[in-house]
Amino acid sequence: xxxxxxxxxxxxxxxxxxxxxxxxxxxxxxxxxxxxxxxxxxxxxxxxxxxxxxxxxxxxxxxxxxxxxxxxxxxxxxxxxxxxxxxxxxxxxxxxxxxxxxxxxxxxxxxxxxxxxxxxxxxxxxxxxxxxxxxxxxxxxxxxxxxxxxxxxxxxxxxxxxxxxxxxxxxxxxxxxxxxxxxxxxxxxxxxxxxxxxxxxxxxxxxxxxxxxxxxxxxxxxxxxxxxxxxxxxxxxxxxxxxxxxxxxxxxxxxxxxxxxxxxxxxxxxxxxxxxxxxxxxxxxxxxxxxxxxxxxxxxx
Amino acid sequence: xxxxxxxxxxxxxxxxxxxxxxxxxxxxxxxxxxxxxxxxxxxxxxxxxxxxxxxxxxxxxxxxxxxxxxxxxxxxxxxxxxxxxxxxxxxxxxxxxxxxxxxxxxxxxxxxxxxxxxxxxxxxxxxxxxxxxxxxxxxxxxxxxxxxxxxxxxxxxxxxxxxxxxxxxxxxxxxxxxxxxxxxxxxxxxxxxx
Numbered sequence: 220x221x222x223x224x225x226x227x228x229x230x231x232x233x234x235x236x237x238x239x240x241x242x243x244x245x246x247x248x249x250x251x252x253x254x255x256x257x258x259x260x261x262x263x264x265x266x267x268x269x270x271x272x273x274x275x276x277x278x279x280x281x282x283x284x285x286x287x288x289x290x291x292x293x294x295x296x297x298x299x300x301x302x303x304x305x306x307x308x309x310x311x312x313x314x315x316x317x318x319x320x321x322x323x324x325x326x327x328x329x330x331x332x333x334x335x336x337x338x339x340x341x342x343x344x345x346x347x348x349x350x351x352x353x354x355x356x357x358x359x360x361x362x363x364x365x366x367x368x369x370x371x372x373x374x375x376x377x378x379x380x381x382x383x384x385x386x387x388x389x390x391x392x393x394x395x396x397x398x399x400x401x402x403x404x405x406x407x408x409x410x411x412x413x414x415x416x417x418x419x420x421x422x423x424x425x426x427x428x429x430x431x432x433x434x435x436x437x438x439x440x441x442x443x444x445x446x447x448x449x450x451x452x453x454x455x456x457x458x459x460x461x462x463x464x465x466x467x468x469x470x471x472x473x474x475x476x477x478x479x480x481x482x483x484x485x486x487x488x489x490x491x492x493x494x495x496x497x498x499x500x501x502x503x504x505x506x507x508x509x510x511x512x513x514x515x516x517x518x519x520x
Numbered sequence: 521x522x523x524x525x526x527x528x529x530x531x532x533x534x535x536x537x538x539x540x541x542x543x544x545x546x547x548x549x550x551x552x553x554x555x556x557x558x559x560x561x562x563x564x565x566x567x568x569x570x571x572x573x574x575x576x577x578x579x580x581x582x583x584x585x586x587x588x589x590x591x592x593x594x595x596x597x598x599x600x601x602x603x604x605x606x607x608x609x610x611x612x613x614x615x616x617x618x619x620x621x622x623x624x625x626x627x628x629x630x631x632x633x634x635x636x637x638x639x640x641x642x643x644x645x646x647x648x649x650x651x652x653x654x655x656x657x658x659x660x661x662x663x664x665x666x667x668x669x670x671x672x673x674x675x676x677x678x679x680x681x682x683x684x685x686x687x688x689x690x691x692x693x694x695x696x697x698x699x700x701x702x703x704x705x706x707x708x709x710x711x712x713x714x
Contacts, residue, residue, distance in 0.1 A: 311665045312664060312665050313594075313664045313665075314590075314594055315589075315590035315591040315593070315594045316590075317590075318590035318593075319590065342667050342668055342669060342670055343667055343668070344668075345597075345664055345703065346687075346700040346701060347584075347593050347596075347597055347701060348593075350584050350585065350586060350587075350588040350592075350593055351588060351590065351593060352585075352587035352588060352589060356586075357586050358584075358586040360700075376670065376673075377668060377670045377671065378670075378671055378676065378687060379671075379673035379676060380671075380673075380676040380677075380681075380682075381676070381677060381681060382681075382684065384673075384677075404670075405670055413648075414648075417670075419672040419673050419674045419675070420670075420672075420673045422673070422674055423673040423674060423677070424673070
């Protein structure tokens, strides 16, 4: 009798493990993200600057993990070198264990393949994240780095004070790179119902972007994807559903929207080659929800 | 020499429009009165006195690497908090935000947020923000699990400049001074919202 009971318990445990393993690989709608086809629509040239844009990730949930798994699958066919993080890298606590649960454990396979993450700070992020080894912030809340013919400006939109504005102006004034890209947490333009456009931030940074030839701006904060109609020649994107989703939050018929996706979480694949920037937006189910090409980067006015 | 009245009216209207436009953009160069200048300087000196003290304490600690492990970040922050808290025992509200400084800052905020801006800003700070549970206690840490509400960029251009180690933050209708590294609430002033 004891043997039968033990066998029964063992069988139940094995069955539960299998069910758990299956659940981990399946989205909430039951459709497997792991097995969805990888459909790359980018040129994928060896000499391109290839990267991912993702925002508002730091939840540590299985949905964040699922999206990371889709990113990993795309990395196998599109070996992006680095990931831009739009902030809110860590929701809730920021103890050592949180760094592991909400970041390292989620992106470990990409970290192991030497993919670098370049973070911006969101309104849920402690300033000390700038010292974190995997965020590559050089101990600064705002910083700059170059990859090929592309300049990246990671800004701290939580606190756009005079010091940061002066730094940005000075840095851009001497930047002769073909592509100048800025990224930060709060979106200057947004069709989100919960937050919307950050007009006070826009009032300060947009004239600087226009003057110094910034072509593309990435932001997060809104938990969806949105491509804004070009504003003053600048392409604005929101990619803020890397760990959280605000379903149905994009205002229908917004005059700002070129394309939006708020039905599931997503990330952006970007490829820059000479004077063209290609982008493809991938959902948690592995589907392409937007894509296109931006040609001829802006010049300093 | 006679001035053409039509030209004078056109000129006056144009001047008004330019002033209104600049004011709406928050870019009016406000010239500080000697009294305002004195108040701002005193406030900035008090903020600097705090940062000088905390810099001396930080210098005695192991330096945090730019490629630190999460455990190192956590330990550094905790130890830094403990040292500053011990050094500032007895710190109280108003040590940096003197009554004069608080009045001066309230006036700047009131001037920055008018009409629709004021309503939107109050809405963001009082309704939308998730940081309502932050206890207001000088020399205690800002809870790390709580949102740090974005400071409006146009307002930051007008407020007295702080040393790089300090940040202004809104919690409910209060304006806080927070140390960006150790997360301690250095001081706060009440009724900051217009």
